[in-house]
Amino acid sequence: PRLPAPLHMAAAILRARGLTWKDRLATLRLMRGLKAMSWTPPREWTVLHLLHYHAQSDTLIRQIWEPLCLAALNTPAATASAALFARVLRDSLTGSRENSDMLLPCTDLSALWPDAAARQVTMRYGNTVRQLRPSSEGVDINQERFDAAVLAVPPAFAARLLDAPLREAGATGLLDALKAFEYMPIATLNLRLQDPWRLPEPMMMLREESARDHYGQWLFDRAQLAGDTKAGELAVVTSAATGIAERNRQQITEALIDQVAEQAARHPARLPAMPEVAAAELFIEKRATFAAVPGLTRPLNSTPWPTLALAGDWTDTGYPGVLEGAVRSGLQAARVLNPAAA
Ligand SMILES: Cc1cc2nc3c(=O)[nH]c(=O)nc-3n(C[C@H](O)[C@H](O)[C@H](O)COP(=O)(O)OP(=O)(O)OC[C@H]3O[C@@H](n4cnc5c(N)ncnc54)[C@H](O)[C@@H]3O)c2cc1C
Incomplete structure (x- = not known):
């Protein structure tokens, strides 16, 4: 209110x-x-x-x-x-x-932020960093010299890129911390229905019943978020989706569709029956975020080199693996490289 x-x-x-x-x-x-x-x-x-x-x-x-x-x-x-x-x-x-306030984006997240940010900088899409050599004078990335760099990749990737430099610098504690994270999956089932179908709210909670493979936790009505061009498009989202990640995709897809239809039929708002599903696409991001378990040692943004900072939701932000944490971490990485701008 x-x-x-x-x-x-x-x-x-x-x-x-x-x-x-x-x-x-x-x-x-x-x-x-x-x-x-x-x-x-x-x-x-x-x-x-x-x-x-x-x-x-x-x-x-x-x-x-x-x-x-x-x-x-x-x-x-x-x-x-x-x-x-x-x-x-x-x-x-x-x-x-x-x-x-609960913020629900009306557009997809790429359009909302990264695409807008990309217009202000020189992007090199598809350029995988394979080699990274930091020193006190600069950072060599794929054999190209930069004054400084922010390494903003997931921790397992950072560990791989920095393995030799961190060992040489004697910073094995940081290397161990980068390797110690465990990860949790998030699953999203996108559904396109044969006819439009409006939910009473743009985002609704589903009741999870894992014994019946009803793993769906949240249901999003895309038309209510992104406008009528998305009428009849739903997303079923499951966090910590280890149950889904281990199962047969076709069976899980059918079980999730069944869950939505069944729970909609029982909803007090007396929804019309869910139309037939015209297309279903299941995405499972196996390493969606780090597992936010007790006692994690999360690295700081600084490294043994003044020219290299780390950024990512997994650094010591005090937050779990969320966008707010990633933003805070990016700002902190900038401060590490340029304390005068802090
Ligand atoms: C399905 C899903 C749903 C989510 N939902 C929410 C949500 O509702 N709310 C929320 O707050 N958070 C959510 N999150 C978490 C959120 O996406 C993360 O917290 C955030 O993206 C972390 O940002 P980051 O910059 O730390 O890392 P990332 O976004 O993981 O960015 C790391 C980047 O590094 C790139 N990369 C890796 N290796 C290399 C290399 N060698 N060279 C060049 N580039 C490389 C990767 O391609 C990637 O683009 C969700 C995550 C997933 C997967």
Whole structure:
């Protein structure tokens, strides 16, 4: 609700549907408990540990905290880091009202940011960095000399490129940290229906039932986000999609379609039956983000060389693997290379 903070939170909790009063009060108890911990639960705690410590009911965990944890950390509550989760809650649910706005892009993410950024710089698309030699005078990239560089690739790639230079510099701690990340998949099933079909909301939660391969967590109605040219286009998204990544693609596609049709039929808004599916395309990004587990050692942006900085959502941003973290990391990398501009 567009009320000044913290009234917006109180109003949201009061108006939330599907929760008992006891559960609503329990959400407030968790927020108060986290505030009392200065938003820094013990480093080794998982999200589930934190939720049980603050006596959150199974319904609350299933309907609110687990979906939020999966969406923000791409890691299940049973294994996700309570410290990273608390940081997300602090920065989105406290402070000014705008902090808790949910932003849904009306255009695809490439058009929204990277394409616009690319127009301001010289891009060299398809140019894979295969060799990187940093020194105090500059950085040689594929045998071309640059004054300085920001290495903004996933940690496993950074480890490969920097393996020899880091060993020579005696920085094996950084090398080990780059190699220590584990990763979690995200799956997206894009559906094109034979006829337009409008959902009551642009983004709706699905009930997950893994025993029936109903792994879908969120359903997006593209027409409501990107305009009527996308009428009848849906996306079913699953975070921490290890179940999907291990299964037969055709079976999973059919099970996800079945899940959407079944849950739509049961929705109180009495939706018309889901039209036939004209086309379905399943994308599984196996290493979508790093697993946001407790006790991770995340590298800083600096390296043993003043000419080379690291950037990526996996650096020590205090955030899980999200766009906000990547942006903060990029800014910090720029400061490392040019402290005068900070
Ligand atoms: C399916 C999916 C859904 C997601 N949904 C969300 C979301 O809803 N909200 C959110 O906040 N975050 C989301 N994320 C996470 C978000 O995309 C990442 O946090 C963000 O992209 C990380 O940015 P980055 O700059 O650290 O790394 P990346 O975006 O991974 O960029 C690294 C780049 O390095 C390039 N590269 C690698 N090796 C080389 C090489 N040798 N030479 C040249 N280039 C190289 C890669 O091609 C890549 O473009 C999602 C991720 C996925 C996969």
